[in-house]
Amino acid sequence: MKIDFKVNGRDYSLEVREDMRLLDFLREELKLTGTKEGCGEGECGACTVIIDGKAVNSCLVLVPEIDGREVITVEGLERDGRLHPLQESFIEKGAVQCGFCTPGMLMSAKALLDGNADPSDEEIMEAIEGNLCRCTGYYKIVQAIRDAAGKLRNGKA
């Protein structure tokens, strides 16, 4: 079937398989391999993308569901070769170890900060509750999101 959608600001109009997961479509058809597959069943958050402003698990979305909608993946964060403040803060605060969870973490964090410029630590933790990290212990991730929120508020984006 044919669907029209936007990914990272770019318009697409493509024939898609009715039963393909968005995760596979992004990785295999659009070659956007930043989005990762951990569990494939909604448990780990590695596949998190933003659809129409909401953080969702792309392993639980079928491609036809994005018809007429806008998707943002981790590749959509940087602007003109410059990292997004969230990406900068993750590096600066040591919030990345093996990095497998990072794309999903960043997308949950972006969805949070887009709707809440000054989140409390509790709100940050709620936003990343569906993103598992086996390496960092989460502390530095929370710090990085708080730091990025500050940068964005101060216009250092």
Next chain:
Amino acid sequence: MLSNVKEYFRPKTVEEAFEMMEADREHSIFLSGGTIVALMGSSRIERIIDLKSLRLDSVSIKEDEIVVGATTTVEAFRKDPLMRKEFGDFFYDSFSLVGSWQIRNMATIGGSIAPKLGWSDVSACLLATGAGLMVYGPDGYRRIMLSDYFALPAGEKPLITHIIIKKDGWVSAFEKFSKTTFDIATVNVAISVRPERGRIKAARVVCGSRPQYPMRFETIENALEELEINDVMPSIVRSLVFDNFTGGSNMLASFEYRKHLASVMAQKAAEKIKEMVR
């Protein structure tokens, strides 16, 4: 994973959606939030009927009832200003325990009820509030109680269009026991009471993940009538749940463990109710 889907429909009306289902029920499935549908490993499904274009995604008030469209997401429902105004923190807090933020952004209220999932925190809480459903079937629209929906014969699968909750001044509390914060419940308990002059005038006591679908326990509800809401009330609730709990064993828990947990969760919920009423 689904592997044999040939058609994907986006009906604009409830009637159209139901007709599409009736045309080939064996090979068709409704999709609402899609969190169950996307995980199905079935080659039987050839037709997906996406309900999102039905515009059933809002919460409104009609006289003394809150009417919730079936495709409203769990997150939109719990954060809806009307729900917060009419039900305080009950749904806001209880549904924060449903999956993760991402899951709640996808899973819908109708999609949580329809498959009669044993562990559904959504179903347990709605049962405790005495919720009703508007459903569409071969004879058109009809209104039924959620408890009656669970008892429908397996072959009867109407389309849920709305969930209806009365604003009737009952006080509700929910407790869930699960292995991790966003795991499904090993057991969950939702209790609502109608307080009057410091006593319980009527009660609804629901246990879910028994592991079968959530159920009201009328023996317990009857025993609670006229009970004084004081410091011993929660331990009475605990004993009643322990003595009357019915359910079974599965890989999450044995019957005995569940029964114990259910009684503890019930005591905690009753404690919350006591604090709210006082």
